[in-house]
Amino acid sequence: MATAPNLSAASRQPHWEWQYLDLMRQIWEHGDERVDRTGVGTRSVFGTQIRFDLAGGAMPLVTTKRIYWKTAAREFLWFLTGETNIRPLVLQGVKIWNEWPHANYVKATGDAISVEVFAERIAEDTDFAAQWGDLGPVYGKQWVDWPVYVPVGGGLYKRDTGINQVARVVDSLRHNPGSRRHIVEGWNVAELDQMSLPPCHKTYQFHVGNGRLNCALYQRSCDVALGLPFNLFGAALFTRMLAQQCDLEPGELVWMGGDTHLYLNHAELVEAQLARVPAGQPVMSIARRPDSIFGYTIDDFAVLDYAPQAHISAPVAV
Template sequence: MPEHQYLRLVSDILEKGDQRNDRTGVGTLSLFGAMMRFDLSNGQIPILTTKKLSYRLAIREMLWFLSGDTNIKPLVEQGVSIWTDWPLAHYQAETGEKLTKKEFEARILDNDDFARRWGDLGPVYGRQWRRWQGSDGQVYDQIATLIETLKTNPSSRRMLFHGWNVAELKDMALPPCHMVYQYHVTSDGRLNSLLYQRSADVFLGLPFNLVGAAALQAMLADQAGLALGDLVWTGGDVHIYRNHIEQMKEQLSRTPRGFPTLQLKSHPDSITGYTIDDFAVTGYDPYPPIKGAVAV
């Protein structure tokens, strides 16, 4: 089962991880440098089965990135709360008002001025992917350039995009964790991808990142008229937060099942034309969910 790669990584971190203090104050067990490879050519998508994953949230997040938006309001409108903790923490620190997450999201939905002021995350993923501001004054759409190159020069070794814009890191609510995506087209027309993730929260973040990367690869292949190949994931600081250790041990006790399959139901004119309803996932048979708190 390809999911064994993930479980081996978890086991390695629990056995050999360096105990480290971190920015959040929670603390981690950390390894430096890891890799996993998933074959997507048969339609399988790496949605973990050893705990139930809300994979549609991960796909919605990827569609939000591709839209170029940096405000959480479109996510909250779809019931996606995975980015709310950061602007909420900023709001509480700045104003002293201890709104709950639900109260904060209600204000985001009900008040456009409030959403513009407190719901924006700064120049995070969508801004860098679709509207990178160059020192020459031009704005660069890395995704559009990638798709054009996939179509016209698929043997290029320059088919990549990234989000680590040094000049704007200070203005981001959270600097990009999944920061570099590179693509490779085989001679028989299969699209491979490699994702480098500088920082990977193995319990909560990494499972979402794998789904998002696979969904993105499927959309890019569809736009460029290519078949799917491998998704290669590589991580830098790969860690388990100390308040997730027992959850990870529980997950390790479960025997993985086969990954589900993904099929795109439409072929829009552009990569921004996909909606969540275009992603048909079948055969997903997970264990029950395991909950854990986000470290902000």
């Protein structure tokens, strides 16, 4: 069994990342081993939590392996566009969504090209990208264009202007900060079957207290080794952007997991990471305040004092 370094509670520094490593250890040593959708198999626990204080520019970046935070930031900015095609990500060198449309293409055509060649065709051929690069109405589509239908008579409905949940949250935070309805929801039951992957980080709720903006993220399904570090960073980034737009200070990030798991083929990653000790306190600065939360670019963000240990690779389960 994998174990973290043998450090007593008294000798540990109060580094937030022990929450992450302790969760990883709990799953690996005590999780229920089960068959999952991908066929790879997981060890899983249910109902988990990590808390992180965003004060002073702090960011929940894992330090026991390298997290490519610019990739995570580019993905999050892509969500805010409402885009569902991977081509804008591919053109920025972001590969994290390539496997799903690639698998659909191979299954539909029998053309067993590599995911790398598939991504090259997505980048070079707009018609190919339009046909094969779309993920369905995932994340950003629900966040900024939740579908609305209005009756037109005779039992018929027509599509109306969609709901921009993110814009509504900005407005409600500015004008009704005490509301308990500052929510961005991705779980549109009517459209789940059209999505390449139903939303894992599905519900964001925001809370204002003493001039600080707090965020609670509920994640129905969480790949702790590969996904969770990105999800923590993305939620923290979202909170910082909203706080800046609404003249608030970033507060606490509370992450909650439903099915919280490690894949069985991530054994080497788990063993290596649990043998490391977290160190460092990375912080983020934002260079400017755009007119809208939809106006940020990757160049607006800088992470300082991030000196992670070496990257640990592991396969993605599709």
